[in-house]
Amino acid sequence: MPAGSCLCGAVRFEVAGELSQIELCHCVKCRKAYGAAFASTLYARIDDFRWLAGERSVATFDAPAESRPPAYRHCFCRTCGSPLPLVLEGLPLVELPAATFDDAIEARPRYHMFVAQKSEWLEIADSLERHHGPSPFSGKVLRTLL
Numbered sequence: 001m002p003a004g005s006c007l008c009g010a011v012r013f014e015v016a017g018e019l020s021q022i023e024l025c026h027c028v029k030c031r032k033a034y035g036a037a038f039a040s041t042l043y044a045r046i047d048d049f050r051w052l053a054g055e056r057s058v059a060t061f062d063a064p065a066e067s068r069p070p071a072y073r074h075c076f077c078r079t080c081g082s083p084l085p086l087v088l089e090g091l092p093l094v095e096l097p098a099a100t101f102d103d104a105i106e107a108r109p110r111y112h113m114f115v116a117q118k119s120e121w122l123e124i125a126d127s128l129e130r131h132h133g134p135s136p137f138s139g140k141v142l143r144t145l146l
Ligand SMILES: [Zn+2]
Pocket: 006, 007, 008, 009, 010, 011, 077, 078, 079, 080, 081, 082
């Protein structure tokens, strides 16, 4: 079963069950939180997810909601700052940064979202679906991807 970890290795986790496909989010908050052109994340059922080490090193930051709740939540390692899995409120799912896995995973990128907010220096060169805002599947996508 695939395991992941942060840059310093203090925090480790594994997923026992199915992983969703990967979503690529270009929203401004993801760009800042992940320090990258876009966030590459995927989903697993919360029951399939387990911290192997360092759960107490996981810090949570809630960026204020802009128009309506919920706030944008970001989890990261207190020591090295790597993005880490976060439990989604109101859904039995955990969102995992795809690049933190140490083992190969079968999941592949499925679509780009919030393309309207993408970095002007990035040119999307693949043929994946592109959505200006959130994925049209919205909450449903989280369930259907699994
Ligand atoms: Zn760390």
